[in-house]
Amino acid sequence: MRKRAVKMSCFYIPAICLILFFVVRPFCETVYVSLCKWNGYSPQKLFIGFENYMEMFSDKRLLTAFINTLIYGLVSTVFQNVIGLGAALFVNSRFKGNNLVRVVIYMPIMISSLIMGYIMYFFLTYDNGVLNDILGAFGMGAVDWLADGKNGVLFITLINTWQYAGYCMIIYLSGLQNISKVYIEAAQIDGAGCFARFRYITLPMLIPAITSAVMIDLVGGLKIFDGIISLTNGGPNYSTHSMMTYLNSQYFLSEKAGYASAIGITTFIMIMAVSLFSNRYFERKSIDM
Amino acid sequence: MKKATLKQRVKQNWWKYLIAVCILVVYLLPIYVVVVTSLKPVTDHTSRLIPPTEIYWENYVRAFQNSNILNAIKNSFIITVGTVLIVVVAGCLAAYPMARHRNRLSKSMKTFVLGVMMVPGMSMVVGIYSTLVSIHAISTYWGIIAVSAAFGLPMSIYMYCNFIRAIPISLDEAAYMDGAGVLRTFFQIILPQLKPVTASVVLMQAVSTWNEYGYSLYILQKKEMYNVTLTVKQFFGEQMKDLNGAAACAVIAIVPVIIVYLFLQKYFVQGTMDSAVKG
Numbered sequence: 001m002r003k004r005a006v007k008m009s010c011f012y013i014p015a016i017c018l019i020l021f022f023v024v025r026p027f028c029e030t031v032y033v034s035l036c037k038w039n040g041y042s043p044q045k046l047f048i049g050f051e052n053y054m055e056m057f058s059d060k061r062l063l064t065a066f067i068n069t070l071i072y073g074l075v076s077t078v079f080q081n082v083i084g085l086g087a088a089l090f091v092n093s094r095f096k097g098n099n100l101v102r103v104v105i106y107m108p109i110m111i112s113s114l115i116m117g118y119i120m121y122f123f124l125t126y127d128n129g130v131l132n133d134i135l136g137a138f139g140m141g142a143v144d145w146l147a148d149g150k151n152g153v154l155f156i157t158l159i160n161t162w163q164y165a166g167y168c169m170i171i172y173l174s175g176l177q178n179i180s181k182v183y184i185e186a187a188q189i190d191g192a193g194c195f196a197r198f199r200y201i202t203l204p205m206l207i208p209a210i211t212s213a214v215m216i217d218l219v220g221g222l223k224i225f226d227g228i229i230s231l232t233n234g235g236p237n238y239s240t241h242s243m244m245t246y247l248n249s250q251y252f253l254s255e256k257a258g259y260a261s262a263i264g265i266t267t268f269i270m271i272m273a274v275s276l277f278s279n280r281y282f283e284r285k286s287i288d289m
Numbered sequence: 290m291k292k293a294t295l296k297q298r299v300k301q302n303w304w305k306y307l308i309a310v311c312i313l314v315v316y317l318l319p320i321y322v323v324v325v326t327s328l329k330p331v332t333d334h335t336s337r338l339i340p341p342t343e344i345y346w347e348n349y350v351r352a353f354q355n356s357n358i359l360n361a362i363k364n365s366f367i368i369t370v371g372t373v374l375i376v377v378v379a380g381c382l383a384a385y386p387m388a389r390h391r392n393r394l395s396k397s398m399k400t401f402v403l404g405v406m407m408v409p410g411m412s413m414v415v416g417i418y419s420t421l422v423s424i425h426a427i428s429t430y431w432g433i434i435a436v437s438a439a440f441g442l443p444m445s446i447y448m449y450c451n452f453i454r455a456i457p458i459s460l461d462e463a464a465y466m467d468g469a470g471v472l473r474t475f476f477q478i479i480l481p482q483l484k485p486v487t488a489s490v491v492l493m494q495a496v497s498t499w500n501e502y503g504y505s506l507y508i509l510q511k512k513e514m515y516n517v518t519l520t521v522k523q524f525f526g527e528q529m530k531d532l533n534g535a536a537a538c539a540v541i542a543i544v545p546v547i548i549v550y551l552f553l554q555k556y557f558v559q560g561t562m563d564s565a566v567k568g
Binding site for chain 1: 298302305306308309312313315316317318319320322323326334336337338375378379380382383385386387389390392394398402404405407408409411412413414415416417418419420435436438439440442443446465470471475496499500501502503506517518521522525532535536539542543546547549550551554557558561562565
C-alpha cells in the first residue's frame with residue numbers, strides 16, 4: 001500500500017521539474033535582480049538592496065500606470081460581469097438564433113488581444129477611423145481619440161470588456177443551467193415577480209459562478225499587456241501604461257532590469273492580494289446566503 | 290397554421306430579435322472592418338464601413354511577400370503542438386496522485402499549483418529571460434515550448450484533477466486486486482476515460498499558446514523564429530503607412546483560429562466551463 005503511494009507520487013516529477021525550473025527559478029531570479037542595479041545583459045550585477053523599491057515611490061509615471069492598472073482590472077471586471085450576466089440571461093431565454101448570438105459573443109476570445117488592438121486601431125484613427133465616420137454621419141466633427149490619454153484608458157478598458165465578456169457569459173450560462181426549475185416554479189406559485197425571482201433565487205444560486213468569473217476577470221485585467229502594446233503602446237506621454245507595459249518599457253527600452261523586476265514583483269504581490277481578498281469575500285458571501 | 294404561430298412568436302419576441310441584431314453588429318463589425326480594409330488599395334480613402342467597389346488582392350500578396358507570415362504560422366504551429374503535448378502528458382500524470390491521495394504531499398502540491406496559476410508570466414520576464422540565456426534557449430523552439438508549458442501546466446493539472454476525482458476510486462482498487470501496478474492502472478483504467486477533459490485542455494492551451502505575445506517577445510528574437518503575433522506586430526510597426534497591407538496580415542493571422550473555433554465551438558464552451566467552474 002505504502003509502496004504504491006510512493007510509486008504514484010513519482011507521477012508528479014515531470015510537471016514539478018518543469019514548473020520548478022521555468023517558473024520558480026525565474027521567480028527567484030527576478031526577486032534577486034530586483035535587489036540589484038543591472039542593465040539586463042552585462043555580467044555584473046550590483047547589489048543595492050531595496051533601492052529599486054524605494055525608487056518606485058517617487059516615480060510619477062509608475063503611479064499613473066498603477067492607477068490605470070486598477071482601472072483596467074476593476075472597471076472591466078464590473079463591466080464584463082454585468083454584460084456577461086445580461087448576455088447569459090438573454091441567451092438562456094428561449095428564442096430562435098440564441099445559439100448564434102452565443103457563438104458570436106464568444107468569438108473575440110479566440111483572437112489574440114494584440115491583434116484585436118490593431119483591429120480596433122482602425123476604428124480610432126483620426127483619418128478614416130470608423131468611429132469618426134459614424135460621428136460624421138450624425139453631423140459631428142472628427143476627434144483624434146488616441147491623442148488624449150484619458151480616452152486611451154477608456155478605450156482599452158472597453159475593448160478588454162468587449163473582447164472577454166463572452167467568457168463571463170459562458171460561466172454564467174453554465175451556472176444558470178444548474179439552477180433547478182423547481183425553485184423558480186415554487187417562487188412563482190408564492191407570487192414572486194420577475195425581479196424578486198432574480199434577486200432571491202437566481203442571484204444567490206449564481207454565487208459560485210460569480211466567484212470564478214470575478215476572479216478570472218480581475219487577474220486578466222490586472223495583468224493586461226498585449227492590448228495596450230498594440231493600441232497605444234503606453235502613450236501619449238506614458239498616460240495609458242499598465243504595470244506590465246511599464247515594466248516592459250523599463251526593461252526593453254530603458255534597460256533598467258533591476259527596476260523592472262521590482263515592478264514585476266510588486267505587481268505579482270498586488271494580484272495575489274487582490275485575488276485572495278476577493279476569494280475570501282465571496283466565500284463569506286456564499287455562507288451568508 | 291405553423292407559419293402563423295411562428296409569425297406570432299416573432300411578433301411577441303421582437304425586442305429580443307432587436308437586441309440580438311444589435312449584439313451581432315457590435316461583435317461582427319470589427320471583423321467586417323478589418324476584412325474590408327484589407328481588400329482596398331491604400332489610395333482608397335472611402336470610409337472603412339463601405340465595401341470595396343472592386344476587390345483588391347494586392348495587399349495579401351504584399352503581406353505574404355513582406356512579412357514571412359507563412360513561416361510564422363509554421364512556427365506558431367510547432368510551438369503550439371509541442372506545448373500542448375507536454376501540458377497534456379505531464380498534466381494528467383501529476384493530476385492522478387493529486388486526485389487520489391489525501392495526504393500532506395498532495396495538499397501542498399495543490400496549493401503550490403493554484404499559487405503558480407496566478408503568477409502573471411510577464412511580471413517575471415527578467416528572470417525568464419536570464420534563465421533561458423543561461424541554458425542557451427533564446428530563439429529556440431524548445432525554450433519557448435518549455436516556458437509556455439510550465440505556465441500552462443497548473444491549469445491543466447487543475448482540470449484533470451477535478452475530472453479524475455469524479456471517476457470512482459473503486460475502479461482503481463479493483464485493478465489493484467487483479468494485480469495491476471500503478472502504471473498499468475493509470476494507463477488502462479484512468480487514461481481511456483480522460484478523453485473529454487483532454488479535449489478541453491488541448492483547446493484552451495492551444496488558443497492561449499497561439500495568441501501568446503508577452504514572453505515570446507523576449508524569447509523569440511531571431512526573425513525567422515517569429516510566431517504569428519510577433520509577425521503581425523512587426524508588420525504594423527514597420528508599415529504604419531501601409532495599414533491596408535497590415536490589415537491583410539491580421540486577417541491571415543486570425544482566419545485559421547476563427548475556422549477552428551467555428552467547427553469546434555461546442556468543445557470551446559465545454560473547455561471554458563471545465564477551466565472555470567470548480568468541480
